[in-house]
Amino acid sequence: MARKTLKFVNVGKRMPEKRSAEMRRRDFDEIYARFDPDKASEQAGRCSQCGVPFCQVHCPVHNNIPDWLMLTAEGRLEEAYEVSQATNNFPEICGRICPQDRLCEGNCVIEQAGHGTVTIGAVESYITETAWEQGWVKPAKPRRELEAEVGIIGAGPAGLAAAEQLRRKGYQVHVYDRYDRIGGLMIYGIPNFKLEKYVVERRARLLYDAGVHFHLNFEVGRDATLEELREKHDAVLIATGVYKARDVKVPGVGLRNVFPALDYLVTSNRKGLGDDVPRFEDGTLNAEGKHVAVIGGGDTAMDCVRTAVRQGAKSVKCLYRRNRQNMPGSQREVANAEEEGVEFVWLSAPQAFLGDEAVSAVRAARVHLGVPDATGRQTPQIVKGSDYEIEADMVIKALGFDPEDLPTLFDCPALETTRWGTVKMDFRTMMTSLDGVFAAGDIARGASLVVWAIRDGRDAAEQIDGYIKAKAQGAGAGEAPAHAVAAE
Structure with a gap:
């Protein structure tokens, strides 16, 4: 049989068809189409099958990328799906929202050699969407049921990944979440044009079918x-x-129409889900007809500017204190935003929000990038006397997220936290200062990517499994008995 890979020399990089900027400004639909089978096979066949797969090394879940690319190139899609989902609980979600340009694709060997990366994310989405259509995606069915119960606080990617892994082992899993839907920021934070909500909802149904118990609106x-x-x-x-x-x-941060990013995005996503959202209907959190300024340069800022465009804003500007090269967000997202009409104001830092009761403008100053800091990024320095004003009757602050005060929120002063407010844990065992209480995802590592949350959730499931087994073995040796039977 003719070899199906190593075609990168003769076959160029090609993404799935992308809708025109004019079309996608009008709705919240995903911007990329799916590969057809021939194009998916052709693009997967560009993989060089290198001996040290840097794509896999730089994937937080260590996805076996070259293997499922090879299987896709050979038309063995069910096997490709099995390999893909073996290390990732939500491959179709990662295929859509991972910043591949900073992870797998950015470290692709043929990309470094100048041939253009393999379009890993698009192929991953194609594989899993095909698996859903063909009925290959099945709920977790443990070989036997265990009496041991695990409670998971949070129905975001870390909690859901842990829930599925623990359910596969037979544990009785209860997930508690304060919101009314499953998915965390995947459902309420990420806009539809990056991740349509049916993708998250069908994963939720799969977990229900697997026997996971969800307790929603539970704080x-x-x-x-x-x-x-x-x-x-x-x-x-x-x-x-x-x-x-x-x-x-x-100054002026308390003026009307200055909003946190999450308030804005949750409102937009709830509207898209069909909820009654008074603050959208009365125009408070609706950008239609407004001059919008977004402060920040990460992926959340990109979600905000692109949402404002779709809501019909008069103008959308993104103010970021560093330059494009130092931007923390995905460069692919920046390019998409520019195509859709967003104006980026680089090397610019807000000095005040102006207005009487409601904001009417942002006073900003020019920034000079100085010497690199401890992270290697150049330090922003305000240029004196460089102030200028930008018209804005809606300002969105997308400056990142910090942990809430969980010891107070959970009424548990004994739960230790770090100086950053994250839950303090042993990174080897993933256990907190409380026996039998573990932590995973952003609450332990700080604000990060969905794929890192999935990795943490999977790792936490393994540590919890080991803890319960050890506890049961200790009870069998004469210690105080645990009230559940552990897996063998």
Whole structure:
């Protein structure tokens, strides 16, 4: 049989068809079409099958990328799906929202050699969408049911990945979330044009079908304390994510129409889900007809500017204190935003929000990039006397997120946190300062990517499994018995 890979010399890089900027400004639909089978096979066949797969090395879940690319090139899609999902609970989600240009694709060997990267994310989405259509995606069915129960606080990517892994092992899994839908920021934070909500909702149904118990509109600290959950379950995983918006300390920050990014995005996503959203309907959190200024340069800022465009804003500007090369967000997202009409104001820092009761303009200053800091990025320095004004009757602050005060929120002062406010844990065992309480995702590592949350959730599931087994073995050796039977 003729070799199906190593075609990068003769076959160029090609993404799936992308809708025109004019079309996608009008709706919230995803901007890329799916590969057809021939194009998916052709693009997968560009993989060089290198001996040291840097794409896999730089993937947080260590996806076996060259293997499933080879299988796709050979038309063996069911096997490709099995390999892909073996290390990733949500491959079709990562295929859509991972910043591949900073992870797998950015480290592709043929990209470094000048041939253009393999379009890994698009092929990953194609494989998994085909698997859903063909009925290959099945709920987790453990070989036997165990009595041991695990409580998971948070129905975001870390909590859901852990829930599925623990369910496969036979544990009784209970997931608690304060919101009314499953998915965390995947459902309420990420706009439809990057991740349509049916993709998250069908994963939620799969977990329901697997026997995971969900307790929604359940707030730990209000409906039960952390100590009460510890008494109820054999182990508890904290996977709440980070939701406390960072603020900017400038005059006028309290004016009307200056909003945190998450308030804006959640409102837009709830509207798209068909909810009754008064603050959207009355125009408060609707950018239609407004001059919008977004402060920040990460992926959340890109979500905000592109949402504002779709809502019909008069103008959308993104103010970022560094230059394009130092931007933390995906360069692919920046390019998409520019195509859609967003204006980027580089090397610019807000000094004040102007207005009487409501904001009417942003006073900004030019920035000079100085010497690199401890992270290697150049330090922004304000250029004196360079102030100027930007018209804005809606300002969105997309400056990142910090953890909430969980010891207070959970009514559990014994839960230790770091100086950054994240839950303190042993990174080897993933256990917190409380016996049998583990942590995973952003609440432990700080604001990060969905794919890192998935990795943490999977790792936490393994540590929880080991903890419950050890506890049961200790009870069998004469220690105080655990109230559940552990897996063998």
